[in-house]
Amino acid sequence: MPFSRPGRRVAIVAGVRTPFSKSGTALKSLSAIELGRACVAELVQRTNLQGESVDALIFGTVVHSVLAPNIAREVSLIPHLPKGVQAYTVSRACASANQAITDGADQIALGHADVVIAGGSESLSNVPILHSSGFSDALVTASRAKSLARRVQALSRIRPRDLVPVTPAIAEPSTGESMGQSAEKMAKINAIPREAQDALAYRSHRNASAGTADGRLSAEIAPIWIPPGFDVAVSSDNGIREDTSLEALAALKPVFDRRYGSVTAGNASPLTDGAAAVLLMSEERAVSLGYTPLGFIRSYAYAALDPGEQLLMAPVLAAPVALQRAGLTLADMDLVDMHEAFAAQVLSNIQGLASRAWAERAGFREPVGEVDPERLNVLGGSIAIGHPFGATGARITTTLCNELGRRGGQFGLMTVCAAGGLGFAMVIERT
Secondary structure, three states: OOOOOOOOOEEEEEEEEOOOEEOOOOOOOOOHHHHHHHHHHHHHHHOOOOHHHOOEEEEEOOOOOOOOOOHHHHHHOOOOOOOOOEEEEEOEOEOHHHHHHHHHHHHHHOOOOOEEEEEEEEEOOOOOOEOOHHHHHHHHHHHHOOOHHHHHHHHOOOOHHHHOOEOOOOEOOOOOOEHHHHHHHHHHHOOOOHHHHHHHHHHHHHHHHHHHHOOOOHHHEOOEEOOOOOOOEEOOOOOOOOOOOHHHHHOOOOOOOOOOOOOOOOOEOOEEEEEEEEEEEEHHHHHHOOOOOOEEEEEEEEEEOOOOOOOOOOHHHHHHHHHHHHOOOHHHOOEEEEOOOEHHHHHHHHHHHOOHHHHHHOOOOOOOOOOOHHHEOEOEOHHHHOEOOOOHHHHHHHHHHHHHHHHOOOEEEEEEEEOOOEEEEEEEEOO
């Protein structure tokens, strides 16, 4: 049964994002909060939305600020929105923006809200740097000391090794495997050749480059003026390589298994800064306010598997459920947009969707089917465009809806893999 029944139909009215920039480059001086605020402000302005009509703002992020952990509330405190807007933060690893969007959709379908802004933001240039436990313990003890002598005694226990900072790792706490190591393992298990990975990465850059040149991707981007002078504007993604080639990609060395590996910096998504947001409304409210929706949320599903198995395969378990809930099949999809964490992951997911064994794991007799490469990631994906963890889901949602409209398509499927062995799938409908 479609997601919109028995609840109300949920419309995706508009979407906006910042440029996506490799961490440590163009947007490094801006926090995730600042990126989110700029993105949401642009969304409100582009849609001529009255701030008073917004019932909630839901934002996703992965690397939370220690000083402001509820990024959604900080983003909502812009002049464009009243201070009474409900705002909360969600986190589902790389599917955090998807979680924000489906949370907002649920609230609308239930009749608890009519207008929701949902999305996410990430600044991987500004990850929190932690102290070692020895340094932290000494500082806490010194802060509680009741005399100068005891403070000095506590601080004297600090050793040089205690001063080494601890940076967050992109690794599974349960297994110790990094994302790249997990992708490398998937490539080996599923016999994904290096050549196929590089070919997918090349296609991602070519499609994203074409979409930027003709304005399809550029139209979704809100230029960001860089402080403190605000005299320089960043208006395009800086990870897209229009000049790349299969030969250049083939020349890159494997990163995670230097001897036998196939995952390189060229066939993986880069660490990225950026924000993205969409405007959701009940169908009735969208009509009454005069908006023409980009599309409607037909269905969605989440799934999970053992992180120690194939970390990024859970979309294969989520997709058949989302399609079943939509009452549709893969053959009905005009476009398919898969998050590209790694080319090895995308190709493994494609393989899994055509596998009877994976279908049976998801509780189905027949596999989802073969993904038509001509309908897949037609404007490129995260390998080229970039991947701010908390924002990617909203970026894909916007791009998929816009491209469905341009092509006169009716249905689109999107999938997102995420750390922790999590997966997401959503069916978008245009009518």
